[in-house]
Amino acid sequence: MDDSYYYGEDGLRCEDVVLSEIAGSVGTPTYVYSYGALEKAYREIDEAFSGLDHMVCYAVKANSNLSVLHALASFGAGADIVSGGELYRAMKAGFDPKKVVFAGVGKTEDELVAGLGERILLFNVESASELEHLERFAARHGKRARVSLRVNPDVHPETHAHVSTGHGASKFGIPVEEALALAERVGEYRCVDLIGVHQHIGSQITKLAPYAESVEKSAQLVDELKHRGFDIKYFNIGGGLGIRYKDEEAPSPRELVDAIRPILEALGTGGTKILCEMGRYIAGNAGVLLTRVIYRKRSGGKNFLVADAGMNDLLRPSLYDAYHEVRPVQDGAAAVPADLVGPVCESGDYLARDRDLPDAAEGDLLALMSAGAYGFSMASNYNSRPRPAEVLVKGDRWAVVREREHLADLVKGELVPAFL
Numbered sequence: 001m002d003d004s005y006y007y008g009e010d011g012l013r014c015e016d017v018v019l020s021e022i023a024g025s026v027g028t029p030t031y032v033y034s035y036g037a038l039e040k041a042y043r044e045i046d047e048a049f050s051g052l053d054h055m056v057c058y059a060v061k062a063n064s065n066l067s068v069l070h071a072l073a074s075f076g077a078g079a080d081i082v083s084g085g086e087l088y089r090a091m092k093a094g095f096d097p098k099k100v101v102f103a104g105v106g107k108t109e110d111e112l113v114a115g116l117g118e119r120i121l122l123f124n125v126e127s128a129s130e131l132e133h134l135e136r137f138a139a140r141h142g143k144r145a146r147v148s149l150r151v152n153p154d155v156h157p158e159t160h161a162h163v164s165t166g167h168g169a170s171k172f173g174i175p176v177e178e179a180l181a182l183a184e185r186v187g188e189y190r191c192v193d194l195i196g197v198h199q200h201i202g203s204q205i206t207k208l209a210p211y212a213e214s215v216e217k218s219a220q221l222v223d224e225l226k227h228r229g230f231d232i233k234y235f236n237i238g239g240g241l242g243i244r245y246k247d248e249e250a251p252s253p254r255e256l257v258d259a260i261r262p263i264l265e266a267l268g269t270g271g272t273k274i275l276c277e278m279g280r281y282i283a284g285n286a287g288v289l290l291t292r293v294i295y296r297k298r299s300g301g302k303n304f305l306v307a308d309a310g311m312n313d314l315l316r317p318s319l320y321d322a323y324h325e326v327r328p329v330q331d332g333a334a335a336v337p338a339d340l341v342g343p344v345c346e347s348g349d350y351l352a353r354d355r356d357l358p359d360a361a362e363g364d365l366l367a368l369m370s371a372g373a374y375g376f377s378m379a380s381n382y383n384s385r386p387r388p389a390e391v392l393v394k395g396d397r398w399a400v401v402r403e404r405e406h407l408a409d410l411v412k413g414e415l416v417p418a419f420l
C-alpha cells in the first residue's frame, strides 16, 4: 500500500481525505487517485536517471484521465501514446508535442497524419510497411517524420503472457537482424529521419536480468547504427517496471537504472538521450477502487461478498488473474475466507477469489488497492453498467475528475433506423 493511503481515526484515508466521505458524496464504485503518490512515483523515476540526459514519458494508457495527464505534464513528464485518441487526450492535457512518442503496431493513416500534424517527437515504428506509409503521408502533407525503430530484442520478460511483448514470437517490434536492413532503406526516404531506437519488452516486470539483457541487446543496435552513420539521438528503453500488488519484490527505479547505467552512460557520451515510458509504476499504487458490499451469501460451501463493482469496472483480476489487496474502509474488521465478486453475469466476474477478506457486512465499504493503472482505462460498459466516477485527491482537497456515467451515456450515439 502506498503511504498516501493510511488509516486515521475515521478509517482509510487518501492523503488528508477520508475515503468514506468521498464514497458518501460521490457514491460507489469510484476510483480515487492520490496526486502526491503520482508525483512521488514520477520523481523517483526521474531521479533514478539523474546524471544522464533523459526524459521520463508517462504511458498514457495506464490511466488516461485528463487530470492525471495534466498533473504528469505539470511535473515535466513526456507522454507515450498508442493511439490517436491518446494523442488527443495528451494534447488536451497540455503535454508538449515535442515530448510525445507514439508506439503501436497498427497506427492508421489518420493516426499517423495526426501525429505528423502535431510534430510529435518520435514515431516508434514497428514494421517496414508502417515506415513506408509514414514516408508517403509525410510527403503528402509536407511534414518530416522523426522515427525510432522499435526492435524486438527477443528476451522473455518473465511476466504474464498477456503483457509480455519482447520475445521473438510477439507481434511487437522488428527483429534486431531485420532492423539494420530496414534502417538502410530509410536512406531512400525523403521525409523520414531515423533518429531513435526503441524497445518495450512487457509490463509488470519484476526481474532485473531480462530487462538489463534487452537493454544491452538494443544498445548494441544503437552502436551499430551509429557506426553506419545514423545519428541516433534517442534510445528508448520502454516501460514495464513492476509494482508491488501483494508480495512481489520488484526492483526500484534506481535499481533498474543502476543495473544498466554503464550502457546508458556510454550511449550518453555519444550524444544519445535516454527515454523511458513508465505507466504502471507511476499510476498503479496511486489509485484505489472504492466499492460497497451489496449482499453476502453462502453457496457451495463458500462465502461470497457481492460488491457493486465488477469486472467491467476493474478487469485485471478476471483478465490476468491479478491480485488486488482488499482493505476495509473502516479498520478493524476480522478476516473471513471468501470471494469478492461483482454483479456482472459471468462466472469470471470476480475481484478477489479464494482469499481471506475483510469480514464486511452488507453496506460496508471496501477499497481495492493498487488500482490506479489499467483500472478505469480498461473499464467497459459491459452489462450496460455506467462506468465509475473518478476522484483526484491533493492534500485535504478532492475533486471529481470524471463524473459517473449516466444512463443516457449508455445509449449515446445509438440510432434506431426508420425501417424498424
Ligand SMILES: *Cc1c(COP(=O)(O)O)cnc(C)c1O
Binding pocket: 059, 061, 062, 080, 082, 103, 104, 200, 202, 203, 204, 238, 239, 240, 241, 277, 278, 279, 280, 281, 373
Ligand atoms: C503499455 C506500454 C508501456 C507502459 O507499460 P507499463 O507496464 O505500464 O509501464 C510503455 N511502452 C509501450 C510501448 C507500451 O505499450
